[in-house]
Every structure is written in structure tokens, then in C-alpha cells.
Amino acid sequence: MRTRTLSLLALSIALLAGCEETSRQKITITGSSTIAPLIAEIAKRYEARHPDIRIDVQTGGSSRGINDPVKGLADVGMSSRALRASESDGRVTHVLARDGVAFIVHASNPISELTDEQILGIFTGKFDNWEQVGGNDGAITSANRANGRSELELMMKFYELHPEDFQVDLISGENQHGIKTVAGDPNAITYMSIGASEFDIANGVPIKLLPLRGVPASSKSVASEQFPLSRPLILITTPEPLPHVSDFIEFARSESVHDLIRQQSYVPLQ
Amino acid sequence: MSRFSKDWYLVWGLRACAFVAGAITLLIAIFIVAESLPALRHVGVARFFTDSSWQPNEYADRGTFNLVPMLAGTLFIMTGSVALATPFGIAAALFCRYYAPSAIARIYRRFLELLAGIPSVVFGFWGLVVVVPIINQIHPPGQSVLAAILILGLMILPTIALMADAALANVPADYHRAAASLGLSQWATIRGVILPSAKSGLFTGVILQSGRAIGETLAVLMVAGNIPKIPTSLFEPARTLTANIALEMAYALGDHRSGLFVTGLLLFIIIVSLVACAEWISKGRIYG
Numbered sequence: 001m002r003t004r005t006l007s008l009l010a011l012s013i014a015l016l017a018g019c020e021e022t023s024r025q026k027i028t029i030t031g032s033s034t035i036a037p038l039i040a041e042i043a044k045r046y047e048a049r050h051p052d053i054r055i056d057v058q059t060g061g062s063s064r065g066i067n068d069p070v071k072g073l074a075d076v077g078m079s080s081r082a083l084r085a086s087e088s089d090g091r092v093t094h095v096l097a098r099d100g101v102a103f104i105v106h107a108s109n110p111i112s113e114l115t116d117e118q119i120l121g122i123f124t125g126k127f128d129n130w131e132q133v134g135g136n137d138g139a140i141t142s143a144n145r146a147n148g149r150s151e152l153e154l155m156m157k158f159y160e161l162h163p164e165d166f167q168v169d170l171i172s173g174e175n176q177h178g179i180k181t182v183a184g185d186p187n188a189i190t191y192m193s194i195g196a197s198e199f200d201i202a203n204g205v206p207i208k209l210l211p212l213r214g215v216p217a218s219s220k221s222v223a224s225e226q227f228p229l230s231r232p233l234i235l236i237t238t239p240e241p242l243p244h245v246s247d248f249i250e251f252a253r254s255e256s257v258h259d260l261i262r263q264q265s266y267v268p269l270q
Numbered sequence: 271m272s273r274f275s276k277d278w279y280l281v282w283g284l285r286a287c288a289f290v291a292g293a294i295t296l297l298i299a300i301f302i303v304a305e306s307l308p309a310l311r312h313v314g315v316a317r318f319f320t321d322s323s324w325q326p327n328e329y330a331d332r333g334t335f336n337l338v339p340m341l342a343g344t345l346f347i348m349t350g351s352v353a354l355a356t357p358f359g360i361a362a363a364l365f366c367r368y369y370a371p372s373a374i375a376r377i378y379r380r381f382l383e384l385l386a387g388i389p390s391v392v393f394g395f396w397g398l399v400v401v402v403p404i405i406n407q408i409h410p411p412g413q414s415v416l417a418a419i420l421i422l423g424l425m426i427l428p429t430i431a432l433m434a435d436a437a438l439a440n441v442p443a444d445y446h447r448a449a450a451s452l453g454l455s456q457w458a459t460i461r462g463v464i465l466p467s468a469k470s471g472l473f474t475g476v477i478l479q480s481g482r483a484i485g486e487t488l489a490v491l492m493v494a495g496n497i498p499k500i501p502t503s504l505f506e507p508a509r510t511l512t513a514n515i516a517l518e519m520a521y522a523l524g525d526h527r528s529g530l531f532v533t534g535l536l537l538f539i540i541i542v543s544l545v546a547c548a549e550w551i552s553k554g555r556i557y558g
Contacts, residue, residue, distance in 0.1 A: 033520075033521055060523075061523065139410050141406075141410055141411040141412075146496070146517035146518055146521075147325075147326065147517070147518045147521070147522075147526075148518055148520070148521025148522055148526075149521060150521075163325045164323070164325055168497070169410070169411040169495070169497070169507065170411055170413050170495045170496065170497065170507055171495070171496040171497055171498075171507075171509070171517070172496070173491060173496070173516065173517045177398070177491075177492055180395075180398050180399055180492075181398070181402075181413065183399075184398065184399055184402055184403040184406070184412070185402075185403065185406050185410070185411065185412060187410065188411070
């Protein structure tokens with residue numbers, strides 16, 4: 001009885017070891033946690049089409065994504081910021097998509113645009129009534145986004161804010177949480193991925209996107225790099241990546257993943 | 271073969287299952303402690319209670335790590351929701367067991383079970399789009415301690431009612447008959463005989479539901495406003511320990527991430543004390 005169990009066990013281990021031996025090519029991708037969920041989805045689709053490739057996605061911040069490929073620690077790096085001049089050596093960048101963030105208010109709010117000073121005043125607690133920024137009388141409900149979210153990071157960098165500068169009424173997490181918060185409160189304001197907002201506006205959710213510095217907030221102005229509060233999502237490789245790595249990059253930049261990019265509320269390149 | 275009788279397989283099968291269940295709890299505890307250690311070492315235990323605010327950072331010396339607001343938020347919301355749901359829950363159970371005709375009681379019990387089975391995200395969503403805008407009209411911003419108490423109270427109400435119902439069912443039928451033969455009215459019987467003898471069961475139910483109220487994450491996160499400050503009124507937002515973890519875990523690195531595990535550790539300690547309390551009470555010590 002026991003010997004049989006043991007031999008079965010040994011057999012299965014041998015079979016498992018056999019699986020390991022078949023040479024599957026591996027692609028290691030590291031870096032920005034903003035891009036990681038999107039790349040993981042793209043990788044899943046790529047693996048389904050190329051059963052001999054295995055893709056490993058790890059997060060660790062844009063800096064890691066920029067440095068790992070050069071150090072040979074990863075095949076592809078992910079960065080949610082453009083590279084600095086000092087970082088261009090020995091790297092090739094491939095723009096995957098763009099991420100744009102705009103301010104949203106309730107559809108019934110008469111405000112049609114806010115200046116940078118007004119936005120800063122609202123989120124740092126200087127203005128607490130819409131009258132102070134040219135709207136109707138009503139206490140402003142300012143909603144910030146949770147610590148570490150890419151929208152918050154982008155907005156803090158853009159306005160050179162620090163976490164302790166914020167004086168807000170609420171903090172929301174997921175995109176839908178923020179959108180429902182604004183849709184349910186005529187005096188609320190928050191900032192939101194433009195892709196996610198456009199999708200909900202098209203579905204009749206009563207919110208509106210405010211233009212920023214005169215540029216309308218839309219996927220179009222994000223894709224054309226005109227919208228100020230936006231950034232590229234970049235993949236980084238060495239100048240001569242292995243053929244299967246180039247093939248994956250090509251796939252990630254092709255139209256066959258545009259639906260995945262939109263699903264994550266980013267804007268694909270046209 | 272004879273050594274391995276069917277009983278032998280059953281006993282060892284059960285022992286293995288029990289071992290796995292116990293080991294998982296233990297492993298989770300070890301995992302939480304291990305993940306908390308970097309923050310406990312770099313930040314120190316004291317700073318989690320004395321720092322000026324919660325502005326965590328990947329590096330311990332660049333952030334602040336005060337968990338007291340989340341602890342206060344959790345305790346306020348838990349106490350409020352349990353205080354709200356307990357009278358309604360026990361009243362529902364009393365109605366169901368002693369006042370409702372049996373056909374209605376059966377349907378009523380099914381309704382309670384149905385209510386208990388609604389996923390928490392549905393409660394949270396309903397709270398965010400229906401309850402919060404109403405509170406907002408009374409006193410902005412709407413997402414507040416009050417909203418969280420209402421939603422959470424509604425969520426634990428059916429389970430409190432069902433557990434109270436089970437506790438009442440455990441009261442020997444003789445007690446009821448004896449009270450009736452003494453000529454006591456229905457209400458006097460309930461007040462003087464049934465409730466005192468079901469007390470420990472009722473308390474255990476309430477304490478276990480407090481544990482559930484503390485652990486509830488998503489619904490509370492959606493309606494509580496999540497500002498890491500100690501709330502000073504029912505209309506102010508608050509952040510719970512669970513919401514703190516859920517909001518930030520996906521993006522946290524280094525000591526910030528580890529600090530979130532400290533949040534989990536704190537939660538774990540509260541739940542363990544509650545379960546210990548429930549255990550102590552259910553042993554009948556409530557009388558002595």
C-alpha cells in the first residue's frame with residue numbers, strides 16, 4: 001500500500017520535472033505599478049497566442065523599470081514617466097499608451113473651467129464654497145484619491161504638491177468610487193482618469209470633465225499630447241532586445257491590445 | 271490492510287482537515303507578524319500611536335504613521351452599528367419566535383437569511399448612491415460616520431436576528447410552559463424568563479457580529495469618506511483599519527506596505543480579543 005503511494009508520488013514528481021525541462025522562453029518585465037496591471041493583461045493574451053513564451057511581471061516603481069533592463073535584471077522595464085536626459089544611455093523607449101487625468105464635477109455644476117490657482121485653493125482648503133471660484137453658493141466637497149494611486153501622483157507632481165498640503169473632505173479609492181461620489185453630490189469635485197470619465201459620461205452618468213489650461217479633457221487631446229495633466233506609459237529595452245522580446249513589444253503596441261488599454265482607462269496611441 | 275480500517279481513515283482524515291484549518295490560521299498570524307516586523311523595527315511601535323498624522327512613506331523617516339484615527343474610526347463605526355442593529359435584531363427574533371404565526375415566522379426567517387446573504391459590495395453601492403446623497407442634503411459631505419453606521423447596521427442586523435433566534439430556540443420549552451402555568455403574560459414571560467436564560471447566547475451573537483462589523487471593508491470604504499482623522503461628529507468622515515489596508519495596499523512599498531500589515535496586526539488583535547470575550551461569555555460566566 002505504502003510503496004504504491006510512494007511510487008505514484010515519485011512518478012508525478014518525475015512528470016513535473018519533465019514539464020520544467022521543455023525549454024520555454026521567458027520574458028521578465030519589471031517597473032511601474034501603474035502599468036503592471038495593463039501589461040499583465042497584455043501578457044496573458046500574448047501567452048495564449050505563444051504557448052512557448054512565459055512572461056513574468058513584477059512591480060517596483062518606474063526607477064526600477066528604467067534601470068533593470070540596463071543592468072540585465074529584466075528584459076523589459078515599465079515607466080510611467082518620460083526618461084530624463086541622463087537616463088537615455090543604452091535604452092530604447094517604446095510608448096505603450098498615455099494616461100490623462102482631469103478634474104470632474106457634477107453635470108449640474110455651472111462651473112465650466114477652473115484656473116490652476118482655483119484648483120490648488122480647492123484642494124488645499126483655501127476655498128470651501130463654489131461662490132469663491134465663480135459658481136453658485138454651496139459648500140465644496142473636495143475628494144482626493146487614495147495614497148499611492150497614479151492619479152494622485154500625477155496631480156501632485158503637476159502642481160508640486162506634497163501629501164500634507166491637501167485639505168480635503170473625502171478620499172476615494174477606485175475610479176468608480178470617485179465617479180459615484182461626484183455623481184451623487186452636486187457640489188463635489190475630484191480628479192479622474194479621462195478614459196474612465198469619458199466611458200461613464202457616454203453611459204449617462206451625470207458628471208462633466210473640466211478643461212485644463214484651455215485644453216479640453218478628452219482621449220483625443222491626451223493621445224495628441226496636448227492635454228497638460230498627462231503622461232506616457234513607456235516600455236524600456238536595451239537597444240538590441242532578443243527577438244522574442246521585440247515580438248512582444250510589437251504586440252503590446254499593436255491594435256490588438258487597444259481594448260485592454262481602454263479597459264484600464266488609458267488612452268491608446270492613434 | 272486490516273490495520274487501516276474505515277475508522278482509521280475517517281479519524282486521520284478528520285485530523286488532517288482539522289490540522290489544515292488550524293495551521294492556516296496560525297500561518298496567517300505568522301505571516302502578518304513577519305510582514306509587520308520591518309515597520310515595527312524602522313518606525314517603532316510608539317510612532318504608530320504618537321505621530322502627528324497618517325502620511326506614510328516607503329521610507330520610515332520620511333512619513334508619519336499614526337494609526338489612532340483609524341482605530342477610533344473603526345471603534346466608533348463598530349459600536350454605532352452594533353448599538354443600532356442589536357435592539358432591532360433581538361426584537362425581530364422575539365417577534366419571529368413568540369408573536370408571529372408560524373407561517374409568517376417561516377417566511378420572515380427566509381427573508382432574514384436572504385438579507386444576510388446579500389454581498390457587501392451591493393450594500394456599499396446602495397449606500398453610496400442612495401443613503402449618502404440623502405445625508406449630504408442634511409449635512410455635507412454625506413460620506414460619513416453616520417452613513418457607515420447605517421449601512422453596517424443594516425448589514426449585521428439579519429445575522430444578529432438569526433443568532434438571537436437560535437439563542438431563543440435553545441431556551442427549554444419547559445420554562446415557557448412553567449411560566450404560562452404561573453399565569454404570566456407573554457411579555458412578562460419573555461422579560462422575566464426567556465431573555466435572562468438566553469442572555470449568554472444573545473451576548474455571544476452580538477460580540478461575534480461586532481467582529482464582523484470590524485472586519486467589513488468594502489461597504490464601509492465606499493460610504494465612510496476615508497479621511498484619516500479622528501471624527502468629532504456623526505457627519506464627519508472617518509477611516510477604518512480595514513479601509514486603510516484596502517485603499518493603499520495595492521500601491522504601497524517598503525515601510526508603507528509593512529505599516530499596512532501593522533494595521534492588519536492591530537485588527538487581528540482586536541478580533542482575537544472579541545472572540546476570547548465571546549468564548550468567556552458563552553461559558554456562562556455572565557451570571558457570576
